[in-house]
Amino acid sequence: xxxxxxxxxxxxxxxxxxxxxxxxxxxxxxxxxxxxxxxxxxxxxxxxxxxxxxxxxxxxxxxxxxxxxxxxxxxxxxxxxxxxxxxxxxxxxxxxxxxxxxxxxxxxxxxxxxxxxxxxxxxxxxxxxxxxxxxxxxxxxxxxxxxxxxxxxxxxxxxxxxxxxxxxxxxxxxxxxxxxxxxxxxxxxxxxxxxxxxxxxxxxxxxxxxxxxxxxxxxxxxxxxxxxxxxxxxxxxxxxxxxxxxxxxxxxxxxxxxxxxxxxxxxxxxxxxxxxxxxxxxxxxxxxxxxxxxxxxxxxxxxxxxxxxxxxxxxxxxxxxxxxxxxxxxxxxxxxxxxxxxxxxxxxxxxxxxxxxxxxxxxxxxxxxxxxxxxxxxxxxxxxxxxxxxxxxxxxxxxxxxxxxxxxxxxxxxxxxxxxxxxxxxxxxxxxxxxxxxxxxxxxxxx
Amino acid sequence: xxxxxxxxxxxxxxxxxxxxxxxxxxxxxxxxxxxxxxxxxxxxxxxxxxxxxxxxxxxxxxxxxxxxxxxxxxxxxxxxxxxxxxxxxxxxxxxxxxxxxxxxxxxxxxxxxxxxxxxxxxxxxxxxxxxxxxxxxxxxxxxxxxxxxxxxxxxxxxxxxxxxxxxxxxxxxxxxxxxxxxxxxxxxxxxxxxxxxxxxxxxxxxxxxxxxxxxxxxxxxxxxxxxxxxxxxxxxxxxxxxxxxxxxxxxxxxxxxxxxxxxxxxxxxxxxxxxxxxxxxxxxxxxxxxxxxxxxxxxxxxxxxxxxxxxxxxxxxxxxxxxxxxxxxxxxxxxxxxx
Numbered sequence: 001x002x003x004x005x006x007x008x009x010x011x012x013x014x015x016x017x018x019x020x021x022x023x024x025x026x027x028x029x030x031x032x033x034x035x036x037x038x039x040x041x042x043x044x045x046x047x048x049x050x051x052x053x054x055x056x057x058x059x060x061x062x063x064x065x066x067x068x069x070x071x072x073x074x075x076x077x078x079x080x081x082x083x084x085x086x087x088x089x090x091x092x093x094x095x096x097x098x099x100x101x102x103x104x105x106x107x108x109x110x111x112x113x114x115x116x117x118x119x120x121x122x123x124x125x126x127x128x129x130x131x132x133x134x135x136x137x138x139x140x141x142x143x144x145x146x147x148x149x150x151x152x153x154x155x156x157x158x159x160x161x162x163x164x165x166x167x168x169x170x171x172x173x174x175x176x177x178x179x180x181x182x183x184x185x186x187x188x189x190x191x192x193x194x195x196x197x198x199x200x201x202x203x204x205x206x207x208x209x210x211x212x213x214x215x216x217x218x219x220x221x222x223x224x225x226x227x228x229x230x231x232x233x234x235x236x237x238x239x240x241x242x243x244x245x246x247x248x249x250x251x252x253x254x255x256x257x258x259x260x261x262x263x264x265x266x267x268x269x270x271x272x273x274x275x276x277x278x279x280x281x282x283x284x285x286x287x288x289x290x291x292x293x294x295x296x297x298x299x300x301x302x303x304x305x306x307x308x309x310x311x312x313x314x315x316x317x318x319x320x321x322x323x324x325x326x327x328x329x330x331x332x333x334x335x336x337x338x339x340x341x342x343x344x345x346x347x348x349x350x351x352x353x354x355x356x357x358x359x360x361x362x363x364x365x366x367x368x369x370x371x372x373x374x375x376x377x378x379x380x381x382x383x384x385x386x387x388x389x390x391x392x393x394x395x396x397x398x399x400x401x402x403x404x405x406x407x408x409x410x411x412x413x414x415x416x417x418x419x420x421x422x423x424x425x426x427x428x429x430x431x432x433x434x435x436x437x438x439x440x441x442x443x444x445x446x447x
Numbered sequence: 448x449x450x451x452x453x454x455x456x457x458x459x460x461x462x463x464x465x466x467x468x469x470x471x472x473x474x475x476x477x478x479x480x481x482x483x484x485x486x487x488x489x490x491x492x493x494x495x496x497x498x499x500x501x502x503x504x505x506x507x508x509x510x511x512x513x514x515x516x517x518x519x520x521x522x523x524x525x526x527x528x529x530x531x532x533x534x535x536x537x538x539x540x541x542x543x544x545x546x547x548x549x550x551x552x553x554x555x556x557x558x559x560x561x562x563x564x565x566x567x568x569x570x571x572x573x574x575x576x577x578x579x580x581x582x583x584x585x586x587x588x589x590x591x592x593x594x595x596x597x598x599x600x601x602x603x604x605x606x607x608x609x610x611x612x613x614x615x616x617x618x619x620x621x622x623x624x625x626x627x628x629x630x631x632x633x634x635x636x637x638x639x640x641x642x643x644x645x646x647x648x649x650x651x652x653x654x655x656x657x658x659x660x661x662x663x664x665x666x667x668x669x670x671x672x673x674x675x676x677x678x679x680x681x682x683x684x685x686x687x688x689x690x691x692x693x694x695x696x697x698x699x700x701x702x703x704x705x706x707x708x709x710x711x712x713x714x715x716x717x718x719x720x721x722x723x724x725x726x727x728x729x730x731x732x733x734x735x736x737x738x739x740x741x742x743x744x745x746x747x748x749x750x751x752x753x754x755x756x757x758x759x760x761x762x763x764x765x766x767x768x769x770x771x772x773x774x775x776x777x778x779x780x781x782x783x784x785x786x
Contacts (some may be wrong), residue, residue, distance in 0.1 A: 018461055110600040174461060246778060337460040360460060372468040374524065374565030379672065379726040380465075388775040392726060411777045419459030424467040427565075433457045 003402055009237035012247040014239050015386050017421045018174050018211065018338065024304040025297050026177040032308050033321050035082050035107045040092050040349040042102040043068055044091040046147045047143040049075040053103055056372060058084045061335030062370075064115040064287055064421035069105055076139045076149045079288030081310035082107045093345040093352070095334045101357040104347075105312065109255055119286035123196065128154075131200040138282045139352070140159035140287045144168060144243070145335055150275055154200040156264045166252060166263075167247040169217060169273040170243035173336025176356040178275045181306045182293060183210065183217035183246035186277045188366060191224040194231055201269050205230040208273070209248050211238040240338060241418040244311030245270040247386050259414050274355070275353075295348055296322045300330045300359030309350055316346035317358060324359065333358040338419045373427035381421035381431065387414050391431050398434035403441050412438055468566075471524035473670045477661040478716065480532045484657050489539035489591060490598025492606040500531030500544045500575075503550030511559035525564050529553055532572035532716060536709060537579065538647050541590045542608035545583050549575040569721040569763040576756050583615060587726055590624050590648060595604070625650045626708045626752040629699055639705035652709040662715030671719050673730060678735020679714035679742075686743040698747065710742060713755035723763040730766075730773040738762040 044050035052075075053069035061067055062082040068078040087104040094100050126134065156162050166189075169178040185191060194206045211217050212235045221341035222235050236242055236251045246257050248270065255266040263270050271279075278289055290311055297304040302323025309318065315332065325328075333340040334348070337358050350357075361412040381391035389411055397406045415435050422431045471675025508526040512519055514573075520526075533550055558567045579587050589604060605614035619632045625648070627642060641655060665671035688706035704710070718738050725734050738758045745754025758773065 015465070149783070185519075231704070250778070256779045256781070259777060261779065269519075283565070299749075331456055331460060333460055335456075337458070339458050342456050342460070343456065345458075358460075371530050374563065376467055376470070376565050376721050377724070377726055378470065380719045382726050382775060385775070388777045390774055392727065393774075408772075411780070414779065417458070421457050423461065424463050424465070426467050426470055428466070431456065432459065434476075436457070 006275075010209075010234060010251045011237035011242065012250040014384055014388070014420075015247070016384050016423055017289070018108060018423060021174045021297075022177050022180070022213075023305055025295055026180050026214075028181075028305045030181050030293050030306045030308055031154050032164065033313070033318070035310060036084075036313045036316070036317040037109075038087070038101050039081055039084075039105040039107065039109055039310060039393065040314055040347065041067070041078060041081070041105060041312040042092065042094055042100050042349070042351060043078065045147060045311070045351040045353065046443075047146065048078055048152070049100070051075060053089055053355045055103065057086055057088045059086070061086060061105070063273070064118060066288065067105075070136060073136070073151065073155075074149070074198055075215045076136055076141060076151075077288065078103070079139055079290050081290040082104060082398050083110045084200050085337050093348055094352070094369070095341050095348050097344060115287055115290070120284060123284060123324040128130050128200060128202060131196065134283055135200060135279065137207055138279070138287065140275065140278055140282065141289070141352050142272055143278060143292060143353060143355065144272035145339070145353050145355055147351070150271065150279065151200075153271070154197070156201065156269070160264050161267060162201050162203050162269050163205070163263055163267045164253060164263055164269075165194065165201055165206040166245070166248055166270045166442070167199055167206060167208040167273055168243055168245060168248055168270055169214070170248060171214075172211060172238070172240045172243040173338050173340075173356070175299075175358045178295045178306055178355050180214050180217055182274050183214070184198075184220045186281075187217075187220040188259055189277045189280035190221065190231070191231070191276075191280065192284070193276030193278070195229070196279055197271060197276060197284055198230070201313045203233070203269065204208050207252050207380055208233045208374055209236045209242075209252050210234070211236055211242055212236040218331075221358045223441045240420065242387055244386065244416060244418060247414075253410055255372075271435070288353060290353065292354075292355060294318075295356040296359075296429045297356065298359040300325055300327075300361045311350060311352055313350045314346065315343060315348050317360070318350065318357060319346070327361050330362060331360045338423065339417065347434055358374055375429060378426060380426065382421040384424045386418060386420060387411075387416070389415055394438075395429055395431045396432055400436050403438040403447075406435075406438050407442055412442070415439075451483070459583075461732045468505055468523050470670045471528060473665060473668060474526055474528050475531065476495075477665045478528070478535070480661055481535060481657055482531060484654055485535065485539070488593035488598075490595065491600075491605075491694070492591075492598070492603040493534075493539045495543060495602065495606060496537060496539065496541060496546055497531060497534040500529055500550040503547045504530035504533070505569075507551050512563070515559070515665055517563060520564055523564060524530065526554060526558075529558070529571045529575070532570075533575045535652065535712060535716075536572065536576045537669075538587060538590050538649055539590060540603035541579075541585055542583075542605055544608065544610035544613060545586055547580060548582075549579040552578040565722055567722055569760055570684045570723050573717060573756050573763075577760060580756070583613065588627075588628070624708065624752065625703075626746065629683070629703070629707075638645075643701070649709060649712075652712045653709045655706045658711040658715055665709055665715075668754040672721075672731055673714070674731040675719045675724060675735050676714040678732045679718050679739045680710070682736035682739020683714075683738070683743050685712060686720050686740045688745060690743070702716075704743060705745070708746070708753045709755040713742070714757055717755070718759050718762060720763075721756070723766060725766050725769040725772050725773065727775055729768045733773065734762050734766060737765060756778060762778040
């Protein structure tokens with residue numbers, strides 16, 4: 001690493017190489033699906049305070065209209081993804097498990113579904129604060145999975161100068177190709193978004209990190225960069241988890257975000273490429289975030305591909321339209337197979353930050369042996385952990401329930417559950433699950 | 448159309464696909480050519496020795512699993528490895544009853560009492576070998592010349608010694624090892640003979656070339672960390688080289704030190720026991736170098752011609768300490784953590 005990076009490509013230390021499995025979707029254009037007859041719109045689709053509903057039961061709404069407003073600065077509004085009728089506000093299942101409040105919206109079948117709630121505007125005169133307000137009003141949250149409100153990232157605390165906007169086009173999870181297709185097909189919008197983001201955050205330069213297995217995306221982006229743009233595309237090595245923001249900052253800038261800290265502390269703001277495309281498209285039109293691109297893939301899908309769907313589309317509807325060919329006990333994973341959650345119900349909707357639905361039939365999911373062996377201290381997990389933790393030692397302590405030692409001496413809270421350790425473990429130890437439990441119990445103990 | 452039942456699992460949902468059995472099976476596979484060469488060299492006595500130690504080790508593991516009501520672990524091949532390794536460190540004409548007892552001690556005291564696979568502090572094969580060294584000092588240092596004409600039809604006389612008797616060495620068969628010749632007679636073996644293995648020695652210690660090839664196979668398949676053999680051999684080479692430069696007349700060349708005795712087998716197949724070695728890269732370098740250094744010191748200054756076994760056992764003993772002080776540096780902490 002370091003001086004040898006011209007040989008190996010820019011990257012971070014350690015990590016793993018799961019097979020990409022992107023062939024089925026990466027070369028296909030993004031397609032649209034019909035509108036689902038009923039949408040489920042959770043009020044807490046983002047990190048922060050849930051949105052506050054501003055519609056009533058039986059109220060008719062048009063596509064693009066605000067149906068829930070931001071509850072303070074730590075929140076974002078929610079816009080109606082279809083023209084239709086509010087059926088009610090009810091507790092509905094979510095990907096994370098517990099039921100949360102959601103607006104149920106019945107789609108009006110005869111409607112043209114044109115966006116009727118936009119206010120195109122000239123953004124050139126806006127100040128930083130005005131831009132940040134406009135981004136919040138668009139309901140924009142990180143499209144990569146974390147769902148962090150974008151405007152909050154740009155409101156960097158006083159005294160911290162951000163010099164670099166890092167745009168994350170790595171997409172290192174197997175199967176997922178949404179960002180890849182967006183960079184290829186919407187490079188212009190990605191660049192427009194980056195220019196706006198540079199102004200909103202007050203950074204000097206933008207670096208777009210793209211893994212070296214996406215040459216077409218790199219070319220498409222480069223073609224859109226003007227001579228005066230302080231923007232550059234940087235090829236990084238295809239390796240998991242290159243798309244984790246801390247790993248990408250390390251690869252591109254050789255900086256390390258302090259343990260427990262945020263990127264702005266080292267002068268960086270990181271945004272997903274898909275978020276930049278939404279920003280570049282929505283802000284000039286004055287529209288809100290009402291749809292997104294999602295990769296639907298895996299052996300249990302008949303027509304894998306990238307689909308542009310309204311936010312709130314239930315997975316059941318999505319699966320019916322892409323052709324489900326899994327078995328009764330298929331695993332439905334929201335996100336990628338390394339970090340995604342299996343869903344508990346088909347009524348779970350596609351929310352703003354869901355980038356993929358991966359369907360693994362039982363046989364495929366259980367291909368790995370289920371027997372858990374004792375740790376043989378082979379050290380593969382230590383060689384894999386991108387954060388530089390010792391997963392074997394953490395696992396040993398977890399088995400002994402020494403959760404406090406895990407935190408105090410072995411930096412448990414720095415683990416972001418990327419799954420690299422469990423992926424390589426020949427003893428099949430469910431390390432990530434151990435760590436989740438340990439973190440949860442530590443949180444409980446402290447509260 | 449859509450699934451009726453939904454499986455809930457936690458991430459990651461994909462696995463690389465390796466398993467403990469796969470690693471252990473490959474170690475057995477890598478040991479087989481060395482075993483084969485040994486049988487070719489020393490005949491059916493070496494074969495019987497390997498069978499007896501392996502069967503004893505497997506049976507002992509099974510017995511202790513029964514006694515402690517743990518699930519059977521014989522299928523993970525680790526006891527087979529212990530048995531084969533133990534046989535490879537013993538003289539080919541070692542009495543079988545002594546070999547069986549050593550195998551039992553290796554697994555029982557070296558592994559099962561610690562809690563089985565993954566919990567042993569020391570390499571179990573070396574515990575068995577250390578027991579043999581202490582209990583049967585004469586038999587464990589009686590060596591045989593390779594290539595005896597009747598080796599495939601007749602057992603070496605001492606192999607079939609009646610249990611609880613110690614056979615007297617038969618001069619027609621015995622020979623000194625190159626290390627012994629250097630230690631006690633001041634004679635040097637030819638480097639090339641050491642490399643190819645045309646010398647007397649333990650059943651599996653004689654051909655450096657073959658051990659190197661088999662070790663490289665495991666390294667290429669990423670089932671052995673190359674840093675361990677590299678550090679052991681490097682540590683031994685540097686230490687021996689320093690002594691040689693000080694007094695070339697008295698000390699052997701570093702090449703002789705590398706290729707003679709059990710150093711190659713120890714570096715590639717004994718020190719590399721994952722369970723008993725440190726986990727981090729720097730820890731492995733330190734551990735290996737320590738073993739190499741100790742081997743040379745024991746060989747040059749100890750009462751015995753060979754020191755690999757004790758050096759590795761001491762390295763094993765130091766591993767938990769090394770792991771305690773050398774840990775990876777977590778991202779964003781800016782300093783190496785030692786606690």
